[in-house]
Amino acid sequence: xSAIVQFENVGLRYGLDSETLxxxxxxxxxxxxxxxxxxxxxxxxxxxKLLYLAQRPSRGVIRxxxxxxxxxxxxxLPGFRRRIGVVFQDFRLVPxxxxxxxxxxxxxxxxMEESEIDAPVSEMLNWVGLGDRGQARPATLSGxxxxxxxxxxxxxxxxxxxxxDEPTGNVDADMARRLMTLFEALNRLGTxxxxxxxxxxxxxxxxxxxxxRLDKGRLADPTGALxxxxxxxxxx
Amino acid sequence: MAGGNRRSAAAARxxxxxxxxxxGPMPWIIAIMMFLTVLAAAAGLGLGxxxxxxSADLAGRATVQVVEADxxxxxxxxxxxxxxxxxxxxxxxxxxxxxATLAQQLRPxxxxxxxxxxxxxxxxxxxxxxxxxxxxxxxxxxxSLATLSPSLRVEPHAAFLAPLAGLLTALGWxxxxxxxxxxxxxxxxxxxxxxxxxxxxxxxxxxxxLMGATDVQIARLxxxxxxxxxxxxxxxxxxxxxxxxxLIGARLSATGSQxxxxxxxxxxxxxxxxxxxxxxxxxSTLTGRWTVLRALGRSL
Numbered sequence: 001x002s003a004i005v006q007f008e009n010v011g012l013r014y015g016l017d018s019e020t021l022x023x024x025x026x027x028x029x030x031x032x033x034x035x036x037x038x039x040x041x042x043x044x045x046x047x048x049k050l051l052y053l054a055q056r057p058s059r060g061v062i063r064x065x066x067x068x069x070x071x072x073x074x075x076x077l078p079g080f081r082r083r084i085g086v087v088f089q090d091f092r093l094v095p096x097x098x099x100x101x102x103x104x105x106x107x108x109x110x111x112m113e114e115s116e117i118d119a120p121v122s123e124m125l126n127w128v129g130l131g132d133r134g135q136a137r138p139a140t141l142s143g144x145x146x147x148x149x150x151x152x153x154x155x156x157x158x159x160x161x162x163x164x165d166e167p168t169g170n171v172d173a174d175m176a177r178r179l180m181t182l183f184e185a186l187n188r189l190g191t192x193x194x195x196x197x198x199x200x201x202x203x204x205x206x207x208x209x210x211x212x213r214l215d216k217g218r219l220a221d222p223t224g225a226l227x228x229x230x231x232x233x234x235x236x
Numbered sequence: 237m238a239g240g241n242r243r244s245a246a247a248a249r250x251x252x253x254x255x256x257x258x259x260g261p262m263p264w265i266i267a268i269m270m271f272l273t274v275l276a277a278a279a280g281l282g283l284g285x286x287x288x289x290x291s292a293d294l295a296g297r298a299t300v301q302v303v304e305a306d307x308x309x310x311x312x313x314x315x316x317x318x319x320x321x322x323x324x325x326x327x328x329x330x331x332x333x334x335x336a337t338l339a340q341q342l343r344p345x346x347x348x349x350x351x352x353x354x355x356x357x358x359x360x361x362x363x364x365x366x367x368x369x370x371x372x373x374x375x376x377x378x379x380s381l382a383t384l385s386p387s388l389r390v391e392p393h394a395a396f397l398a399p400l401a402g403l404l405t406a407l408g409w410x411x412x413x414x415x416x417x418x419x420x421x422x423x424x425x426x427x428x429x430x431x432x433x434x435x436x437x438x439x440x441x442x443x444x445x446l447m448g449a450t451d452v453q454i455a456r457l458x459x460x461x462x463x464x465x466x467x468x469x470x471x472x473x474x475x476x477x478x479x480x481x482x483l484i485g486a487r488l489s490a491t492g493s494q495x496x497x498x499x500x501x502x503x504x505x506x507x508x509x510x511x512x513x514x515x516x517x518x519x520s521t522l523t524g525r526w527t528v529l530r531a532l533g534r535s536l
Binding site (some may be wrong): 014052054055056075076077078079080081082086092094105106109110 | 274439440442443444445446447448449450451453533
């Protein structure tokens with residue numbers, strides 16, 4: 001199993017404040033499922049931002065897909081970003097676009113032909129239960145519906161890494177279960193999943209998942225791969 | 237079918253930014269800039285044409301003055317001069333100014349006594365030179381006539397209107413300068429509008445970036461809208477300017493003045509004026525693209 005993400009002594013500081021993330025080192029293997037947990041303000045969102053290339057670290061090395069992305073020229077970032085799907089905590093749906101067009105966004109950005117876009121977008125809309133709301137603008141959707149659109153948008157491009165920041169925060173238990181089932185299905189297809197969440201029952205639902213816990217900007221386990229539920233002693 | 241797909245794909249991609257213009261007043265500002273630019277350019281081109289027409293008309297002409305107080309001697313000398321001029325290879329045409337015409341022209345200043353014979357009025361002979369270096373021909377003519385009598389003066393017509401031609405040339409350059417300044421001002425307006433548009437769509441741009449959109453993909457969205465705004469403004473400003481130019485042209489023709497009538501725009505000048513809105517659209521589009529790319533380059 002090859003490492004798809006590697007963080008080495010990564011630190012992140014915003015302006016002159018103290019470090020939000022300090023000495024973060026871990027590696028994620030391709031095709032694995034990880035939960036990132038920690039209390040509010042522990043640095044989960046900051047770590048995810050580094051992961052989906054919205055931020056460069058103040059120090060340390062980050063390797064994605066085997067390449068050092070800290071020193072990567074700006075013009076090469078889009079190619080890496082297209083391989084990462086993101087579910088933002090605040091959804092970040094484009095307000096003037098319909099649910100359909102929001103979901104189609106990654107495909108259009110990737111330059112896919114319009115004739116090839118309709119089928120996967122319609123399928124994804126149906127899957128998240130919004131088949132009849134395709135033309136609705138985000139402002140007319142409920143929080144849960146917006147979150148489902150955000151998730152559909154993140155996964156439609158079949159990313160190699162899917163990063164989700166509290167993806168089940170606004171959906172009911174049934175929808176949360178269905179989302180986890182989708183994430184597991186994507187994971188089985190080879191997508192590496194990283195989900196930031198506080199939701200312990202949700203974590204328990206994915207038996208194969210591993211857990212990383214952040215505490216005050218530092219990984220609680222320096223090896224960076226604590227299993228949840230804990231691995232049995234001597235287990236593989 | 238393929239064309240339809242391409243159109244719908246393009247339409248879908250253009251929807252990535254909210255519909256509408258880049259910045260509210262930009263087309264109007266561009267329209268005003270274009271209006272003033274076309275007027276300034278038309279003035280410059282018209283004055284240039286007038287200067288060229290005047291120079292071409294006057295450069296090959298001169299007047300020989302026979303400054304002789306005695307009327308009989310003046311007439312004899314005038315006849316000899318005309319004979320000499322007709323035999324000169326630099327001279328195309330010789331036309332003595334009739335005494336009556338001269339008297340009529342002088343009457344407003346000298347009164348009715350101008351024809352009394354008491355006033356020593358020189359005889360005038362208009363000379364048209366053959367095409368070529370007019371200055372050299374006038375010099376040769378001067379030397380040649382000097383052998384006939386020291387009381388002959390050769391006055392090239394271009395010398396009379398040289399200050400006016402200089403003024404018109406300076407005004408032409410001023411117009412060129414104004415066109416340049418208008419171009420710079422238009423560019424500055426586009427820079428401000430593009431920056432404003434970039435700032436107001438920052439959230440959407442960030443989302444597009446994080447999905448892997450390149451700077452060029454995003455810049456194209458703005459560039460298309462700026463081009464649309466510039467096309468609207470340019471067409472409006474150009475149309476009004478042409479209307480004004482045609483009206484001014486009609487008024488100039490109505491003056492009946494030879495000088496004013498020379499301020500005309502040949503088809504080459506109209507072609508240059510028509511190129512101004514196209515240049516304006518290109519300038520706006522490229523400036524907008526450059527501004528957005530620079531702004532995007534400052535983000536990650």
